[in-house]
Amino acid sequence: AQSVTQLGSHVSVSEGALVLLRCNYSSxxxxxxxxxxxxxxxxxxxxxxxxxxxxxxKGINGFEAEFKKSETSFHLTKPSAHMSDAAEYFxxxxxxxxxxxxxxxxxxxxxVIP
Amino acid sequence: DxxxxxxxxxxxKRTGExxxxxxxxxxxxxxxxxxxxxxxxxxxxxxFSYDVKxxxxxxxxxxxxVSREKKERFSLILESASTNQTSxxxxxxxxxxxxxxxxxxxxxxxxxxTRLSIL
Numbered sequence: 001a002q003s004v005t006q007l008g009s010h011v012s013v014s015e016g017a018l019v020l021l022r023c024n025y026s027s028x029x030x031x032x033x034x035x036x037x038x039x040x041x042x043x044x045x046x047x048x049x050x051x052x053x054x055x056x057x058k059g060i061n062g063f064e065a066e067f068k069k070s071e072t073s074f075h076l077t078k079p080s081a082h083m084s085d086a087a088e089y090f091x092x093x094x095x096x097x098x099x100x101x102x103x104x105x106x107x108x109x110x111x112v113i114p
Numbered sequence: 115d116x117x118x119x120x121x122x123x124x125x126x127k128r129t130g131e132x133x134x135x136x137x138x139x140x141x142x143x144x145x146x147x148x149x150x151x152x153x154x155x156x157x158x159x160x161x162f163s164y165d166v167k168x169x170x171x172x173x174x175x176x177x178x179x180v181s182r183e184k185k186e187r188f189s190l191i192l193e194s195a196s197t198n199q200t201s202x203x204x205x206x207x208x209x210x211x212x213x214x215x216x217x218x219x220x221x222x223x224x225x226x227x228t229r230l231s232i233l
Binding site: 036041042043050051099100101 | 123157159162172224227
């Protein structure tokens with residue numbers, strides 16, 4: 001079965017520092033990958049998705065993610081953290097049995113320290 | 115913009131009650147989903163519907179049922195609520211994945227969630 005792991009349930013960074021949130025997937029077929037963000041008391045919003053057109057994917061709010069097939073990774077980065085980036089981040093991969101369904105990782109809570 | 119609306123943000127019910135959670139989307143999406151979200155467990159799929167009156171069990175369907183009588187509306191039903199069903203419930207919708215390449219990874223659009231407490 002497909003699975004997604006996110007290293008670090010909580011990550012803290014200083015304002016202005018690099019943000020790196022890790023995501024690894026297990027997949028025996030080419031995956032379709034997503035990053036979602038959840039702000040407090042809200043649902044999930046799409047940050048970016050991997051379309052196989054390019055290994056480096058740019059998303060909203062200055063985030064980007066790089067697909068590395070050899071490492072089965074899709075880590076999310078942002079060069080400079082902003083206070084408004086504090087949220088829960090979820091990596092997701094399409095299900096092996098259906099492209100309509102996705103498997104979510106457990107999430108990483110990002111704190112930004114002023 | 116796609117809008118997915120969940121009928122309640124907060125709900126408190128008692129054990130044994132029958133509970134209805136409603137979700138409406140306005141973008142003519144074929145797919146609709148119900149998830150529950152618990153700390154440390156991420157999102158777990160309860161039920162998935164790919165068309166009117168069509169449904170498929172997700173990973174944790176026990177104790178739940180769903181109804182999709184109209185394309186825009188997807189209801190989650192707790193037949194007899196129990197305390198272990200206290201959770202955040204999220205509804206989502208998406209276009210059907212069809213074609214090839216990037217057309218296969220259609221993102222899901224989420225409502226703001228219903229925080230359900232069963233006492």
